[in-house]
Amino acid sequence: MTTLENYTLGRWTPGASAPQELLDASTGEVIALANTEGFDYEAIFHYARTVGNPALRKMTFHERGRMLKALALHLMEKKEQFYALSVRTGATRADSWVDIEGGIGNLFANASLRRKFPDKPFYVEGEPVGLSKGGTFMAQHLMVPREGVAVHINAYNFPVWGMLEKIAVNLLAGMPAVVKPAVPSAYLTEAVVREIIASGILPAGALQLIVGSGQGILDHVNYQDVVTFTGSAATGRKLRAHPRIVEEAVPFTMEADSLNAAVLGLDAKPGTPEFDLFVKEVRKEMTGKCGQKCTAIRRILVPESLIEDVQIALGKLLSQTTIGHPLAEGVRMGALAGREQRQRLREQVELLAKNTPIVYGDLDAGLDVLGQDRGAHFEKGAFFSPILLRNDQPFRNLDSHELEAFGPVATLMPYKDTDEAIKLVNMGKGSLVCSLATNDPRLAQDFVLGAATHHGRILVLNEEMAKESTGHGSPLPLLIHGGPGRAGGGQEMGGMRGVEHFMQRVALQGSPTMITAITEVYQPKAKQIEKDKHPFQHYFEELEIGQTYVTHRHTVTEADISAFAQVSGDNFYAHVDETSLEGTLFTGRVAHGYYILSKAAGMFVDPRKGPVLLNYGLDECRFTKPVYPGTTIGVTLTVKEKIGQEKRDAEDVAKGIVRWYVEVTDQTQETVAVATILTMVKKKNQD
Known part of the structure; x- marks a missing residue:
């Protein structure tokens, strides 16, 4: 058992408060202690703004990109020690791959993105705008790094990916970061940050780590900073309303858990490749990472004539999901992040089950988990059965569209036609992602145009792309990750769009000659x-x-x-x-x-x-x-x-x-x- 440390002001230090115990998700064993309070955030932010920010701002995009590449290569060499620790979060090797190598892959992707930018600390955006008939007065948009710090408040479900996918973008933009991971899995984030700091690749002040509750972390942000949050919509709304965020007009991007949906197209009948792909994708999203993903499928929409077929097929696949210690042979699904998460999930399922009965899984029966020889224990650990509910009246029983059970839980519901399917997916009030399984282009177009306003990403699943598809639940570095409404209204990543979030756009006006000199890009009619x-x-x-x-x-x-x-x-x-x-x-x-x-x-x-x-x-x-x-x-x-x-x-x-x-x-x-x-x-x- 170790006591986790924070990396602030250029050194590793323990917190000042009474420690909180962090438990192994499978065995309940205490594996680390985290001090959760007692941080001088004013000093931490000052250090980032005055030491880390100037160093990064002076670097060009290409230099920052090469820095990310070097960091990715370094962390890839150390990945096995991260895998060994990730087991303690309840994650299987496949789950950990998404978190660890997916996060490192984000560094690689953003490193390559440097080629979209000039070899300068800033970049010229878009086309020049003529403002006069004679051509002597014009304008050009310019993007420069902000002078503040990126504050990342992350969730417990992806302790590696959640940090790396965010800092890759702010570092490429030229801003330092203060990362505050969720406490239950902070020991894995701390291990990665230790390797980052030990590598010496980042300049001083570019990255600081707070292992704790983060109480008071927003009290010292200002208008040059950027705050990102990943977690529950309720918590995100509270943080967005923080007086300092409001008073200083601090950019705040929220990526919240949402009621993502998967829709089986009217043409995807049993026996078609799309039907089989749909059922497999739903099972994967329900059980991968034990359902603890912000992109996981929570609502399963199928044509009313096929609801029995889907229920039977999905139940059959779920029954093949072996649960237990992540290192036990044959285990397909590990544990939730902790017993606190399990209790909360049980309460959420009980609320849903009042009007939508459970048709697969059992809240009361104990699980025979594999890996007891490794210490896995149903009562001491945080194991949970996959749960499938059925809502036969989705326009009447609205809990399915309003309450999220954050785990291996989803609700099956019928629809009559494509218009009704669109109405149902949109009743989630904004989602990160929606999937549609169909091989009918016209149906796909009608659905996408009707549902796009309520989703950050839409995957159209069919046989043609299935072998190479990254799947429903995989955000990609060059695409936006976010969504409207309940999903938070923000975006993470997104290629150049993501980088711009950490930069200031200024409309530069002047003569072509002056703007040429400032931007280092020739403007027509300049001297x-x-x-x-x-x-x-x-x-x-x-x-x-x-x-x-x-x-x-x-x-x-x-x-x-x-x-x-x-x-x-x-x-x-x-x-x-x-x-x-x-x-x-x-x-x-x-x-x-x-x-x-x-x-x-x-x-x-x-x-x-x-x-x-x-x-x-x-x-x-x-x-x-x-x-x-x-x-x-x-x-x-x-x-x-x-x-x-x-x-x-x-x-x-x-x-x-x-x-x-x-x-x-x-x-x-x-x-x-x-x-x-x-x-x-x-x-x-x-x-």
């Missing part, structure tokens, strides 16, 4: 830099934002158009048949847009060997004015943005991507085409 040497002869480091090359001019001929049509095979009538132009936008044969772009490339490219390694691609292209024979075109090539690349290994060439703004104008100086092209350019410094 340009001309040099004697062709820009393709400059190394990556030597190129400057706004550096410009103006080409010679070329007069387009009919022969040019005909030759391009022959070479490309593009014989669209407007290019080759001037007798077919009546009623069109054109007054004569018009040059191909791609001819204009190709000719522009021929005009601005320097054919000599130099630092430019290759053409990397085309981001944007617009043809803004028809080009007829006799039009004289010229090209202005400008360095728009520079993005450094990481070397894959010591032998790789040091290089970066240069984004060039290409503007093609005619003899009247009107723009006929614009594009952003990318080239890979060698760096002068190959170290």
Whole structure:
């Protein structure tokens, strides 16, 4: 038995209050003590804001991403010690895989997300906005890290994933974190944080850990901070109404347990792959992590003619769920997090059972749990039977849509048609996720459009995607994890959207030249830099934002158009048949847009060997004015943005991507085409 410590102010220390006992979920054995009070949150937050925040803010997205990757690799090497400890939470190896390697996978995913951002501490969001006719006044949105701290208040069911999926995002954004895990499983969170700190990968102040109740943790937050909460909707609402949250307008995102639903489509009859997939998915969500998942299926909606079929099929699968100590051979479901959770769950099921009878499972019968030789004990542990209830009048008996039993519990209910199914799933008043098993695209579209307003995520399950699907209950790092209403109204993760939650968006207004200087992204009509040497002869480091090359001019001929049509095979009538132009936008044969772009490339490219390694691609292209024979075109090539690349290994060439703004104008100086092209350019410094 150990006494857990907190990591604050750069050191490990015990709490100051009387300790709370943390028990093994299977045996009831006391495995750790946690001091739950006595923290100087004002000092903790000050340390995060003044030490951790400046260090992270100075780093670029790419540096932060590489930091996350290094951390993920380090934790992956230590995963077996986490698995050994995770058993004490009642989790099987499969349950722990989701928590441990799922959490580490979140670090990997966000590390890779760095490539969506520039190699800068900030990023430019969206397109520039012109604010004046002459083009000398414009605006651009800019995202910068907040100057505060991310406060994460987490639930007990995912002590590893719950922390890592959140800090991966705030660290990539450039904010430090204070993590407060739920006490019952805090010993596993503490073990992971010990490894994170021991690795030395994060800068000082980037991560602090509070192992305790967190009483008073919100009393010192301010408007630069961000608070996230995962847990019950009731607790989340209390925290959201905290005076400090309200007074300081602190961003608060809540991911709450919700009454998620699974719907069997009208076409998914017994014997179809979708029927079998549906039943297996429901069983998996009821029993995985002992049903202690915020995304678990709580309501099972099936066509009224198939309710008996589903009840029988699901009951058969549930009967094959062997319960016991997670290390005992053959165990498919472990224990709840603790006896307190078991008592609470029993009370919730008893309330539901008043109007919706139990059709599988028994609250009163003791379980013969496997692993008694390992100390597993029904009375001392927190084992619980899967419970299936049936609500034959779901529009009348409303407890199924309002009360959640947080464990291996779900309620079966019938519906008549798709419209009725939509009404029923939406009666949950907002959910994290809903699943629909169907192979009918029209049915799927009708359902999704009707249910999307009430759900954060919808999984359409059919045979085509089943082998590769991550399933109903798996939030993914690049997709939002959250939902409206009861689910909290917030979101976690979500790729770039998740990162933006920890940043401040500012609408930057000014001249194109000034905004170019601030954002390090060239804006049209900004002042340009001309040099004697062709820009393709400059190394990556030597190129400057706004550096410009103006080409010679070329007069387009009919022969040019005909030759391009022959070479490309593009014989669209407007290019080759001037007798077919009546009623069109054109007054004569018009040059191909791609001819204009190709000719522009021929005009601005320097054919000599130099630092430019290759053409990397085309981001944007617009043809803004028809080009007829006799039009004289010229090209202005400008360095728009520079993005450094990481070397894959010591032998790789040091290089970066240069984004060039290409503007093609005619003899009247009107723009006929614009594009952003990318080239890979060698760096002068190959170290």
